[in-house]
């Protein structure tokens with residue numbers, strides 16, 4: 001049986017050669033390839049810059065859209081290169097303005113991205129894997145298991161296609177990107193790193209506007225720490241001690257809290273960025289006053305901000321979100337101990353926008 005991880009998202013072209021994905025590598029290499037393609041056809045060098053501008057500034061999905069290029073050149077580009085267009089399988093609109101896209105990939109796998117508009121920003125939540133193998137007990141994606149890794153081009157194309165939607169629908173650019181959708185980004189590190197290059201140096205999204213959210217894969221955190229950019233890092237904690245965390249998130253057994261916190265400390269000091277901790281409050285599971293005190297002790301001394309998110313019930317477990325009083329008391333306990341924390345209002349619940357369930361939270365404070 002062929003595993004989904006091994007399946008090929010891009011079947012061979014009829015020529016027997018696979019088109020090169022323009023969003024599938026560092027933008028500088030992409031430009032060299034386009035330059036070589038133009039040179040081989042004796043096309044003037046300025047055509048390379050025209051193609052770059054169409055791909056990254058105008059965000060085309062097909063070469064047909066590149067109207068200032070000769071028709072034959074567009075056809076040749078189409079044979080040689082792929083723009084990895086995503087097919088929108090479904091668009092769900094929440095009453096609160098959140099929009100979830102379900103994208104169908106070339107091999108029929110489906111992934112989600114979510115646009116979250118607030119008064120001052122438009123955030124896009126991207127998926128990095130189809131499904132997820134890490135099996136967090138509270139997570140719908142985790143319950144469905146792993147399908148396959150996304151390519152760097154498939155991750156980047158979510159940004160291109162969702163931002164086209166946002167611009168035509170709301171005349172607003174996407175100004176924040178969070179890797180917080182389906183999958184664990186640091187379990188697909190190679191493709192995620194490619195997509196970071198494409199988003200940042202290709203599409204020109206500022207590094208400080210991009211956040212990678214992880215359940216705590218230490219090697220991946222250290223790899224990101226060694227990059228020069230100041231990407232944001234968000235870490236899902238959900239429990240202040242080893243036993244409880246291991247029962248909620250199997251990753252805790254592989255990278256226990258002390259090791260995780262050490263890596264986070266390194267990230268914060270090398271990159272000079274405050275770390276966001278995600279903590280979902282589940283009634284009588286992780287929301288007691290003593291647990292708030294332990295959490296404060298854990299993150300004190302780190303440049304940290306704690307997002308407190310009410311649990312979003314899923315069919316697989318019998319938990320409830322914490323009461324408003326418990327949540328407020330939990331936040332107060334953190335704040336009294338000098339830890340910055342805020343209660344977050346989940347967005348798009350009527351369209352099940354939280355594909356990672358515990359990890360997608362609104363950036364607007366609760367009333």
Ligand code: SF4
Pocket residue numbers: 132133134135136139140141142143181182183184215356358359
């Ligand atoms: S919370 Fe994230 S890492 Fe855990 S199972 Fe869900 S998608 Fe995977």
